[in-house]
Each structure stands twice: as structure tokens, then as C-alpha cells.
Amino acid sequence: MQYSTLLSGGILTLACLACALLIGKARKGYGEADQPALFCALLGFIMAAAAASAGVMSLAGDPSWQAAHLWLSQANSFLGLPLLGVAALTLGRGWAWSRPNWGRVVLGLCAFFELFRQMNLLDDYHLLLNVATLLLIVYAGAVQWPRRTPAFAALAAVSLFLLADLAVDGDGFIGPLRRIDLLHAVLTPAYLILAGLLLSLPGSTDDCANRENSVKTL
Numbered sequence: 469m470q471y472s473t474l475l476s477g478g479i480l481t482l483a484c485l486a487c488a489l490l491i492g493k494a495r496k497g498y499g500e501a502d503q504p505a506l507f508c509a510l511l512g513f514i515m516a517a518a519a520a521s522a523g524v525m526s527l528a529g530d531p532s533w534q535a536a537h538l539w540l541s542q543a544n545s546f547l548g549l550p551l552l553g554v555a556a557l558t559l560g561r562g563w564a565w566s567r568p569n570w571g572r573v574v575l576g577l578c579a580f581f582e583l584f585r586q587m588n589l590l591d592d593y594h595l596l597l598n599v600a601t602l603l604l605i606v607y608a609g610a611v612q613w614p615r616r617t618p619a620f621a622a623l624a625a626v627s628l629f630l631l632a633d634l635a636v637d638g639d640g641f642i643g644p645l646r647r648i649d650l651l652h653a654v655l656t657p658a659y660l661i662l663a664g665l666l667l668s669l670p671g672s673t674d675d676c677a678n679r680e681n682s683v684k685t686l
Contacts, residue, residue, distance in 0.1 A: 470527065476652035477524040483656045484517035487663035494667050501564035502671040508570055509555040509666055515540070515548030516659060520652075545594060546581045547574070549629075552662060553601035559669035560608030560618075598633065602626045609665060621665040628658035 491510045498506060519540040525533035554573055558565055565573075584593035609622025632654045 470646065472649050473527050473646060473652070474524055476649045476656075477520055477527060480652045480656045480659075481517050481520040481524060484513050484520055484659050487659050488513040488517060490663050491666065498671055502559065504565060504567045504570040505555045505558045505671070506666075508551045508574075512544075512548040512552040512555070513659065513663065515544045519544040519548075546597065547577050550577055550597055550601045552666070553604035556608035556622075556662075556666060556669065557604045559666060559671045560611055562670055562672045564672040598629075602629060605662065605665070608669060612669070615668075618665055618668045621661050621668065625658050625661040625665060628654050628661070632658065 488510055491506055491513060495503060495506045495510075519537065522533050522537040522540045526537045551574070557563075580593065581590075584590050606622050606626050609618040609620075612618035632651055
């Protein structure tokens, strides 16, 4: 049992749960038009927290959690993170998508996952989906210019997610440090920054005063 990995995984789980709580509390200051996007963002953070917590349980020595960790990690990669990207896009552009449209987004992501799995192209689809998701996050921050904070937050979050995918993902060590510990350490601020970005985006409602008051009370 690697206690450092349990600690880093536990911190990542708590960070994702904190993001979910922040989004859930901030929803009170948004109008009805933004609720589906925020709900999908909330779902994305919950899925990330579930995957991280299952990883902690499997690392704690309970082999029954290994299958759950694999399934939840796939769900987070192919559904959770893309939902966060699409939520950033709609909130950043001020688009109001109906609940049926968001349902189609979820069903579409599930259908494409199964399609590419049947075609044995899941790795290629995963790469394409990740790139598209990160581009959506960057775009959501960039269109807020000349507001610098959302743009810099988007770049910071995307840079951390890229670092997690390209540099520290996998088994083994980087120097004296385990890759899995570094992965957790990189993903923790990435999700926190992404949550902050989502809360800084304008959305489609006009009640800015209520929203600002809601964010200040977090």
C-alpha cells in the first residue's frame, strides 16, 4: 500500500467534491436557462470525484474496486470532462440550451463511445475528444477578452490537463516521485481552476447582481 498515493488520491477526491459543491451552491444565483448547463457541470465534477475515490479504494488493497475504478475512469474521460467542456462553451457564449438538447449531448457522447469501441478505435476517439474538450475550454475563456482572468484561468486549466495526459500519466516514477502521485497533484488544481472558470463565465441570464452575490458568499 502506497500511503502517498492514497493521500494524493484523497486530496483529488476532496477537490472534485469541493468543485461540485461550489457549482451546486452557485446555481441558486443563475436563471432557469443556465440550470441545465450547470447541472451537467455538476455531474462532470461528481464523476471525477467518483473516479478518484474508486481509485483510492482500489489502491487501499480492495481488489473489488478495481473494476469500478476502470469503469468510472472511462465514464469521466468520455463523458464527465467533455460535459465540463460543453458547459464552459455554453456559459461562455451565453447560449441557453434546453434540457432535451443537453440530453441529446449526453446520449450522443454515450453513442459515440460505443460506436468507436465497436470499431476498436477507442484510443483515437479518446485523443480526439480530449483535444476538442480542451479547445472548448480555451475558447470559452478567450471570448471573455478583454477580461483577463477567465482567459488566463482557461489556459492554466488546459495546460494542467495537457501535462497530466502527456507528462505524468501512467505507471512508474519520474525521479523519486510516483507518476500516479504527480498525476493527482496536477489534476487537483486543474479541476479547481476549471470550477473557478465556470463560475466566472457570464451565462445567459441577465441577473448579474444576484449571481455576483451568490459567488461572493461561497
